[in-house]
Amino acid sequence: MRIGLYFGSFNPIHNGHCIIANHMLAFTTLQQVWFVISPQNPFKPSAGLLNEYDRLHLVKLAIEGTEGLKASDIEFQLSRPSYTIDTLTYLSEKFPRHTFSIIMGSDGYQNIERWKNAAVLLDRYDIYVYERPGFPVTSPFPRTTMVKAPMLDISATHIREMIKSGKDIRFLVPDRVREDIERNGYYQ
Ligand SMILES: Nc1ncnc2c1ncn2[C@@H]1O[C@H](COP(=O)(O)OP(=O)(O)OP(=O)(O)O)[C@@H](O)[C@H]1O
Numbered sequence: 172m173r174i175g176l177y178f179g180s181f182n183p184i185h186n187g188h189c190i191i192a193n194h195m196l197a198f199t200t201l202q203q204v205w206f207v208i209s210p211q212n213p214f215k216p217s218a219g220l221l222n223e224y225d226r227l228h229l230v231k232l233a234i235e236g237t238e239g240l241k242a243s244d245i246e247f248q249l250s251r252p253s254y255t256i257d258t259l260t261y262l263s264e265k266f267p268r269h270t271f272s273i274i275m276g277s278d279g280y281q282n283i284e285r286w287k288n289a290a291v292l293l294d295r296y297d298i299y300v301y302e303r304p305g306f307p308v309t310s311p312f313p314r315t316t317m318v319k320a321p322m323l324d325i326s327a328t329h330i331r332e333m334i335k336s337g338k339d340i341r342f343l344v345p346d347r348v349r350e351d352i353e354r355n356g357y358y359q
């Protein structure tokens with residue numbers, strides 16, 4: 172099976188992420204998209220990061236009942252911070268019948284040469300990149316496919332700030348996610 176891995180902190184998952192995952196399923200030859208929740212991104216501070224199991228639960232709530240979308244906790248058992256090449260190597264060994272590719276925004280793609288073992292990553296795996304506002308891609312690497320996708324200029328940071336200042340995050344995250352965040356008092 173052809174599986175697209177959508178890596179992120181998902182702190183929390185929001186509609187921007189959901190739109191992209193659904194779009195990739197609809198407009199590429201990928202058969203499944205897995206949200207891979209990274210316990211700790213190598214480039215981001217751990218302060219303000221909700222427990223990874225709670226973030227995983229929010230992702231599961233967001234995609235519940237959607238054919239082809241899955242939530243993966245594979246990085247929870249790997250060493251931290253979460254390096255994408257390590258996760259891909261592990262998954263490719265564990266599931267030799269699947270073909271894994273990476274899904275990412277053009278913001279992250281601009282930094283990809285700074286990632287661990289970037290040359291190996293770029294050589295071994297296909298990457299589906301969608302454009303984020305302000306991050307044009309001028310010369311993509313050979314195994315990269317540019318995918319035109321709807322742009323929604325929101326971020327998890329913005330959503331966390333809204334919650335902290337008592338603003339309503341309705342319409343920015345799926346209802347089930349908002350209800351769970353409110354019920355548990357996350358990000359306050
Ligand atoms: N609004 C959005 N639309 C599409 N993709 C997004 C959006 N926000 C983030 N992404 C992408 O989703 C992936 C996971 O991102 P991440 O979980 O870090 O979300 P984030 O909203 O950027 O978080 P934060 O604001 O906490 O840095 C990255 O590839 C990132 O480029």
Ligand SMILES: O=C(O)c1ccc[n+]([C@@H]2O[C@H](COP(=O)([O-])O)[C@@H](O)[C@H]2O)c1
Binds near residue numbers: 208213215
């Ligand atoms: O492997 C790396 O060196 C590496 C460096 C930076 C980011 N990543 C992964 O990329 C994913 C998305 O990162 P970001 O910064 O766009 O949220 C996240 O899951 C990180 O673990 C991976």
